[in-house]
Amino acid sequence: MAVIQYREALRQAMVEEMERDDRVFLMGEEVAEYNGAYKVSQGMLDQFGPRRIIDTPISENGFCGIGIGAAMVGLRPIVEFMTFSFSYVAFDQLVNNAANMRYMSGGQFSVPIVFRGNSGVGGSLGATHSHRPEAFYAHVPGLTVLMPSTPADAKGMLKAAIRSDDPIIFIEHENLLGDKGEVSDDRDFLVPIGKASIVRPGRDVTLITYSRMLKITLAAAEKLAEEGIDAEVIDLRSIRPLDIDTLVTSVSKTHRAVIIEEDWPYCGIGAGISDRIMQKAFDELDAPIRRVTAKDVPVPYSRVLEAAMLPDVGKVVAQVHDVLYR
């Protein structure tokens, strides 16, 4: 175990998997010579050389297509988006080709590829560079969407993603890259895909979240504990497939749920989760499921407005009070 940054954990995962399997390679904008726009791939060009650490032009649709083709013929590419806001340029490659190839080819081709990069409201990056793309991709059968919130999960989940035989949308968070945490040195440390994590057990209310919002949610749980409210906090980790069993078990215990997400409200992840919970645990609910989401507006450039747009501890506490009728 060592305490390392989230970005270092991502790097360790890629390095270990590239050392383990020669078919794994990394490509993207600035990943090689510049050592990564966010320094995730620092030193990897030196270690693996230009055959496996490949700088691309600013052409997401093109290099995603190259990656998918490479995966179809036997390689295991990692494609980095400088930020996931830029993945929209390659939407067709991800949603039509990567997601459907196994199905459309009658199982003749699999697409073992990882699309990764950071996302989220990073801080005055403006409306077009602050996207939270998880709901778009989680909508699509054929894609797996993973979002780690801690350095340990960043490593364990990325390694599992690289070893997966199907396309993975691996969404990091810009504001988590510098976070530090204990991370396993075990070269086979994998976090299973599709398994949520109960970060804080509790009995009064289930708080469901993922990625950066885990930090807000844990802070809210501490605040609630001061009032004697014992909140259970669940980090989804895997957005699709959803670990519905863990959620249902928790809600069956607490009888109320609040979902916290950085994304917009309408058709957001929380909307889908709320539906699933109601399908499976309707009779366990003692209050409507509430959501704390970003406001339904383009992300403002102003830091003040940006903060106002996002969930915060006070908003989470308010919704918990609501479901507890307090």
Next chain:
Amino acid sequence: MPISVKMGAVSPTMTTGHIVEWMVKVGDQVKEGDTIADVQTDKAVMPLESFDEGIVAQLLVAVGEEVAVGHDLLLLAVKGEDPKAIAASAGKAAPAVAKAEAKVAPSTNGQESSHAEAPHETVAVSGGRVKSTPLARKIATAEKVNIGEVKGSGPGGRVVRDDVEVFLKAQTSASSSAPPVEKSAPAPARLVVGDEVVKLSRMQTTIAARMTEAKRVAPDIHVTVDIRIDTLVAIRERLNNSLAKEKIKLSVGDFVTKAVAIALRRHPAVNATFDGEMLTRRGEVNVGIAVALPEGLIVPVLKGADALGLREIRTGSEALYEAARKNKLTAAQMNGGTFTISNLGMFGVREFDAILNLPQVGILAVGAAEKRPVVEGDKIVVGTVMTVTLTVDHRVVNGADAAEFLRTLKGLLEEPASMLL
């Protein structure tokens, strides 16, 4: 402005009530004093009268829906207003629902809201539906609780888990002396009658609460006296003979009521109410008469009893019994009591004592008039005797006050002619 008619407190202890039947419908002209609905209170079904005039624009509460005193019940269009327009602008939502929305709306603080939604419209919720959470319903079903009887504490009166559990707890504590029901007992060879869990009626629940309250707050004392009523019995017989053609038959109880009323007038310490702080010696003598009903006990009030003759006491009491049996007592017939009489004489009971009917400070328990051996001089003779027990609230009434009241009462009943004085 349309007039909103509210749930009135038609019984003194009522905090909520529900509409048993609407007596008006949309479009009806309502005048002041018209009965607009029959309301089930904690004690009885009572008519609710309108204090206003207008045309019924909208009924805001469904039959069976429990609402608090002061809750809006219906909207009246006043002169010059169009009832239909009022109903339309009021929307379909009952005020309880509107209130719930008002609570939710400002809490968009963090709660999702979306421009992707169509312009917001008030969601129509039918007034008669019991709003409850799925979990509350699940527990209610498993415990065989009618969720309609559970008072909801959530937004808009929504019944939540806590409400059902509190309701269940109240039930189990009420029947905690009953042994648990055995579920898997082997089939017995003989017929065994199983335990029956009885759900308390609203009236019985109120009685239970009030009796407990009385025993909890009022240190009571009981003073008993025997009253020889041979003279009274003879007078009663003569009077009844002369009243036969009017089909009026005085009971011993009517004499007791008359005598109690006179005694109360002479002993204001007993004709009083006490709320824990303020003792009020009541100007009127309003005698409550406890009436046993199949579903409980009710105490209609004979107003100004000290000024009534025996005939009026008889007919007045009879009217009250009748109304009580038919569940038709009005608020006026139930409110304002200053003292209570409970009579079990007709069951042959020799003596008993009664629990105070707070805030009144006294209640008289009347036993049967029966022949007993009586010491007269140095001889034992047979006399008709009745034993009465006065319960008083010792916080404000002393034993001596109680004894003096009983002495007066005894004198009046043993020599009925003195009531004429």
